[in-house]
Amino acid sequence: MEEYGGGNLLSEAMGSGPRVVVVEDCVEAPAAFVLHLLLKRALAGGGAVALLALAQPFSHYDRVLRKMGCNLSLHRKNGRLHFFDLQAFPGGPKGGAICDAFFRLYGDIQRVVDANRIAEHAGQFTVMIDDVSLLEVAAHGSIDDVLDFLHYCVTLTSEMNCSLVVLIHEDIYSSERVGLLLHLRYIADLVIRAAPLSTGLATDVHGQVSSFPLLVALANIMMRVGVLHL
Template sequence: RWGCNLSMHRKSERLHFFDLQGFPGGTQGGAIADSLAQLYSAVQRVVETCRAGENAGRFTVMIDDVSLLEVAANGSADDVLDFLHYCVTLTSEMNCSLVVLIHEDIYSSEDGVGLLAHLRYIADLVIKAAPLSTGLATDVHGQLSVVNKGMLIEQRPAKGQKVWSFHFKVKENGADFFYPGSRH
């Protein structure tokens, strides 16, 4: 039903896209830390500009996906974590959100477990999409779990729900989300 015209948002400067291959050293063998520092500087400029521009208000810095940062950093999880810590600091100073997409299947090896664990530790909200534990179904394509760790800090666990579970069905131009068992 609903869609989002990303081209229109990009033209109106409500969406900014950074291609890692466009930063010197990213995937071309330059200095990794310098490349991520340049990327951070570019993100910082956009965030500061958006705070003062006509589109001022709440906004989100989204990284899709963190494994590409690790590729750009030639596998250096420390450089990626440094970059992400700078982004967390920026978003807390500028009152915006940071969203990082993680493909858990990429981090199933022991090498990536440290990065994944660290990202889960610093996250306020963890959203995990997975196939159904019971296998394939025609009317449900997967399950989504949402853990709001920030709510635990703000309230006692007994007052607010901290974990939500949904099922989803992928459609041509989006997805439907619903509570388990609410569809027949």
């Protein structure tokens, strides 16, 4: 699928080196595939990835990425992919404060990032969260804790040559005036949004992807809409 518009649009949007990428989707047009493309892109470029998976188990990503020609198990063995299975997050002792759980999680991520920085290959490091909406559920709806955690992940991007990619389900927040989504858009350098076609369903086109670079250093703002074929 990356031969079509979606892939080109992504590489064009990612070309400017955004630090914080927010991928928004909705039920009609899920954008998990964007994460898969970005995951493959990050690993293929010689970098390392920490994948915080709340939505799917490792076997799912492994199967999808294998179809795309990328062997996740191998990368995991080589220490280039750090997989955090958070389906049971926060887990641990019941009754522990959620902020402590986030603190421990952040500590683990920072350790991995530090180790990567010291290692010889030391490419770009990507922290990927699939997805933030579930993180909020895990935090029992405490947005402040999620935002604190995300803020620390963002500080990694400015201090340690990292990038952060997060997926969020936009339609969950459509009725809220102020929510996690708005905060995320503020911290984003690049917003990638998957939406159904405005003209309705078509046989071979599933939806459209748009990207909005918000990068402060960008002088020339470019914006394109790509049509996504699945």
